[in-house]
Amino acid sequence: MADLFDSGAPKGIDTPDPGRAAPRPLADRLRPQSLGEVIGQEQVLGPEAPLGVMLAAGSLSSLIFWGPPGVGKTTIARLLAQETDLHFVQISAIFTGVPDLKKVFEAAKVRRQTGQGTLLFVDEIHRFNKAQQDGFLPHMEDGTILLVGATTENPSFELNAAVLSRSQVLVLERLSDDDLERLTARAEAELGRALPLTPDARSALQEMADGDGRALLNLIEQVAAWRVSDPLGREALSTRLMKRAAKYDKSGDEHYNLISALHKSVRGSDPDAALYWYARMLEGGEDPRYLARRLTRMAVEDIALADPQAQAICLQAWETYERLGSPEGELALAQAVIYLALAPKTNAGYMAYKAARRLAKQTGSLMPPKHILNAPTKLMEDQGYGTGYDYDHNAEDGFSGQNYFPDGIERPTLYDPVERGFERDLKKRVEYFAKLRAQRGG
Incomplete structure (x- = not known):
């Protein structure tokens, strides 16, 4: 019967040990334990930045973090709860429905009755529909929760105006080259050894992360596991690792x-x-x-x-x-x-077009002056249609100078060419005809 307890594993291969914890990913091991350890995002975390000022004043408002993946949105939210002694609850809009939200709100109410506040972190908050977003409002207003939402999409387009009006939007930026180097150095300190890369390959590795700190740590973890005798160059690194696709959403x-x-x-x-x-x-x-x-x-x-x-x-x-x-x-x-x-640039035609549209709206249904109307019937001739029209080809210089705007409208100047490119020649023509028009009383 002893064979029943024999794993049968080949010699030299470890069998799972129920008492041994699974190895923690590098990104988890390097997760900051305080806001001071967060790399980057000085524009929101600095002493004079929004979060720095809020924490110094002891007054934290509901927040929306807007930024690309891997820049610290979740980490900063967790550390804010830690700094303010709030209970941290994290949910994802992708996996959370209305019944789940009700349970979260009920638990937050119970905590509030015992004197414990709740910081509710909602990842991908833009994925909640309008009704679900509206569900946060009463709990934000009565202090049951302090909402911190995270989104990679523009909040102006994706979040309800009511939620935005009760929150402050903070923009988190992709990590800079200096930030990525600091993160690389911190990872090497945690690993206890330098990465087997030349300086050029090290830069290439950071380029592959494309400003995403989490992606960089995942890449570093792969590189650190390689057994190589000499540091790898850029080309060898590119052969072993697939470049991360650039962040681009064709509809976002x-x-x-x-x-x-x-x-x-x-x-x-x-x-x-x-x-x-x-x-x-x-x-x-x-x-x-x-x-x-x-x-x-x-x-x-x-x-x-x-x-x-x-x-x-x-x-x-x-x-x-x-x-x-x-x-x-x-x-x-x-x-x-x-x-x-x-090419030379001008928006004179564009501006003239917009001005003409505005004037057309203002003047409504004014008739053209009668002298430029056709008179195909006797009745129209009797009404004066076409009377006094000067045929420009018969006029001196092929220009009669007549008025073509509705009667009662003071002649506007809509097209004002610039002194650039071919429009320089057109400007001369405009000025030439304006001079003739003034001479002939048009």
């Missing part, structure tokens, strides 16, 4: 942030920056057709008649992409990016 904040950066770099006549943001969007998986459409918009909105070829070049690049596909088609779009960035 990153999409709009990057297209805004591309547009403003083009408007700012910086081809290098424009190419960088264009490449960042492609690396994130953006559809080149979307970029082609936005480039065409830039040509219309920001370059316009300062360089009439810009729009045509964008349309040609778009068509080239449709015919060639990737990657050659993306090169055609890149060349359009460069052309737009270096």
Whole structure:
């Protein structure tokens, strides 16, 4: 019967020991034990920063932490509870339903009756629907809970106005290069040895984390387990580790942030920056057709008649992409990016269009002056339609100078060209016709 208790494991292989604790991940072992140990986020934790001021005053309000993954949202929330002697409760909006929330609120009420407050940390709070978010309000207002929500999405779009009005939004930033180096050094101290990497490979490892501290610690843990005789270089490291995908959501904040950066770099006549943001969007998986459409918009909105070829070049690049596909088609779009960035800029046409729309709304249904109306019937002739119209081709210089605005409207100036690019020539024409119009009493 003794064989029944024999594990049968091959010699030299340890069998599980029920009394031995499982090894803790490096990220868990390095979890800060106080706010002073948190790496980065000085903009919210510093002595004069929002949380520093709140803690110094002994008055903590409900908070929303907005930032990318791996920057310390959960850790800071837990340490805030510790600093303020609040009971820490953590839930995730992904796995928590209304019945679970009711239990959390009931438990918080019981604690409050015994003099213990509750800091409720809600991860991915933006995933709760409107009704669920509304459920927090009475418990926030009567002090049952102090809410700390965490979100990777823009709170302005994803959270109820009522929740936002009762909370302070704090932006947590991706970790800087210096922050990542400090975290690497702290990990090496915990491991008791340096990573088997050259300085260049060490930098590459931190680049792979892309500002995510948790991702960096996971990568470090993998590297530390390797048995190598000599430090690995960048290329050897890249062979062994898969680069972390860049943070990019084609329908979220990153999409709009990057297209805004591309547009403003083009408007700012910086081809290098424009190419960088264009490449960042492609690396994130953006559809080149979307970029082609936005480039065409830039040509219309920001370059316009300062360089009439810009729009045509964008349309040609778009068509080239449709015919060639990737990657050659993306090169055609890149060349359009460069052309737009270096082209002269004007928004005079855009501003004139908006002014014309405003004037059209203000003036309602005013009729055109009768002299520029056609008179296909006798009745219309009798009403004066077409009477006094001057045919411009028969006028001196091909310009009659007549008024074409409704009667009673003082002539506005809607289009005011700039002294740049082709629009410089258009400005001369505008001024020339204005001079003739004044001479002929139009």
